[in-house]
Amino acid sequence: MSPETLVKEPFLQTESHPFSYDSFDRYVMTTYGRFPIALDRGQGSRVWDTEGREYLDFVAGIATCTLGHAHPVLIETVTRQIQTLHHVSNLYYIPVQGELAKWLTEHSCADRAFFCNSGAEANEGAIKLARKYAHEKLNIANPIILTAHASFHGRTLATVTATGQPKYHKGFSPMMPGFYYVNYNDIEDLESAIAELDANERQVAAIMLEALQGEGGVRPGEIAYFQRVREICNEKGILLILDEVQVGMARTGKMWGYENLGIEPDIFTSAKGLGGGIPIGAMLCKSFCDVFEPGSHASTFGGNPFVCAVALSVCQTIEAEGILANVQQRGEQLRSGLRAIASKYPHSIAEVRGWGLINGMELKAEVELTSIELVKAAIAQGLLLVAAGPKVVRFVPPLIVTAAEVDRALAAVENAIVSLGN
Numbered sequence: 400m401s402p403e404t405l406v407k408e409p410f411l412q413t414e415s416h417p418f419s420y421d422s423f424d425r426y427v428m429t430t431y432g433r434f435p436i437a438l439d440r441g442q443g444s445r446v447w448d449t450e451g452r453e454y455l456d457f458v459a460g461i462a463t464c465t466l467g468h469a470h471p472v473l474i475e476t477v478t479r480q481i482q483t484l485h486h487v488s489n490l491y492y493i494p495v496q497g498e499l500a501k502w503l504t505e506h507s508c509a510d511r512a513f514f515c516n517s518g519a520e521a522n523e524g525a526i527k528l529a530r531k532y533a534h535e536k537l538n539i540a541n542p543i544i545l546t547a548h549a550s551f552h553g554r555t556l557a558t559v560t561a562t563g564q565p566k567y568h569k570g571f572s573p574m575m576p577g578f579y580y581v582n583y584n585d586i587e588d589l590e591s592a593i594a595e596l597d598a599n600e601r602q603v604a605a606i607m608l609e610a611l612q613g614e615g616g617v618r619p620g621e622i623a624y625f626q627r628v629r630e631i632c633n634e635k636g637i638l639l640i641l642d643e644v645q646v647g648m649a650r651t652g653k654m655w656g657y658e659n660l661g662i663e664p665d666i667f668t669s670a671k672g673l674g675g676g677i678p679i680g681a682m683l684c685k686s687f688c689d690v691f692e693p694g695s696h697a698s699t700f701g702g703n704p705f706v707c708a709v710a711l712s713v714c715q716t717i718e719a720e721g722i723l724a725n726v727q728q729r730g731e732q733l734r735s736g737l738r739a740i741a742s743k744y745p746h747s748i749a750e751v752r753g754w755g756l757i758n759g760m761e762l763k764a765e766v767e768l769t770s771i772e773l774v775k776a777a778i779a780q781g782l783l784l785v786a787a788g789p790k791v792v793r794f795v796p797p798l799i800v801t802a803a804e805v806d807r808a809l810a811a812v813e814n815a816i817v818s819l820g821n
């Protein structure tokens with residue numbers, strides 16, 4: 400079957416499918432504060448709700464739908480792989496998993512990959528690897544992992560502990576031992592934390608950071624900070640783990656977030672954009688710290704033929720279709736457009752910042768307007784956005800977004816701000 404025969408025409412905007420919010424809320428746990436929109440169709444950078452309303456999707460499943468919705472390559476790969484082999488155990492060799500690992504290591508600083516199903520699980524793998532390395536190579540009995548305030552690393556017990564945001568810890572104590580928090584982009588705080596821990600005979604085994612803090616407010620890492628972090632790690636034999644779950648896979652206009660900082664991590668993780676919306680996570684490392692052996696770590700679904708074939712297609716499409724250049728150009732266009740809006744509404748907007756197609760618009764602390772209110776106003780203008788904390792609105796469209804779509808999004812943002820009376 401050729402991709403052409405598989406791709407359906409975009410659904411008619413007027414088509415409507417009855418949906419019951421009450422029934423959904425009756426049966427699904429309320430772990431999310433949901434917007435009253437029920438989405439059931441997508442094409443490119445657009446999605447439609449059950450009432451037939453169209454939205455520009457600048458959320459992309461939170462920086463996940465790399466190639467947008469219903470991309471022909473995804474349709475072709477999913478169809479081919481489900482007809483061939485979708486799942487077998489890692490007790491056997493899975494050729495396409497090897498091909499994906501080869502592609503990822505050839506396009507990054509890492510030598511080896513482990514596959515799992517999500518960002519949290521990839522970070523769990525990184526934490527376990529760092530602890531095992533500390534025990535076996537550094538002879539540290541109680542290894543400490545430093546992470547940053549305002550970070551986000553996932554919702555499992557270890558990764559939520561690694562996440563330096565008290566609101567995510569509430570109700571779940573006791574938290575996992577072995578974590579310690581420092582201020583992001585603050586080298587003095589990091590150095591004094593290591594010195595203080597040293598003085599108490601608590602040894603730091605790893606430092607885990609995001610190259611750009613996504614969920615914590617779209618805060619890019621500073622080059623000087625990360626270069627010094629790398630030096631400290633080299634001097635002290637500390638592992639540098641970068642959580643690339645949100646910023647990896649071309650999101651920043653470079654393949655990996657760390658390329659913006661001129662450093663290489665020892666271990667890094669990927670998930671969100673890796674499968675273009677199919678659930679897959681990966682933990683990659685340099686060979687010197689690969690201390691896993693048979694039985695150390697595992698995942699039943701991790702790296703199955705289905706998800707690996709899709710992720711490999713996503714990787715190859717990023718290369719073949721010049722996605723990095725599009726991310727750089729559309730990112731510039733979006734940031735300069737948002738900055739123009741910011742200068743028109745200086746009472747409401749404090750700053751616009753980001754890399755490539757992960758950008759944040761920060762609202763003025765002194766105005767009452769919250770990120771959620773702006774997100775709601777944008778929805779009314781047919782634009783989906785996602786908050787990154789109470790004062791920052793995040794723009795993370797599919798990486799195939801067009802110039803015309805960025806212009807439409809900018810117009811919608813301005814209309815949304817005007818509609819709020821700012």
Ligand SMILES: *Cc1c(COP(=O)(O)O)cnc(C)c1O
Nearest residue numbers: 517518519551552553642644645
């Ligand atoms: C989303 C995210 C995670 C968690 O990924 P899940 O797939 O939801 O477990 C971890 N780290 C970062 C930086 C993220 O953005």
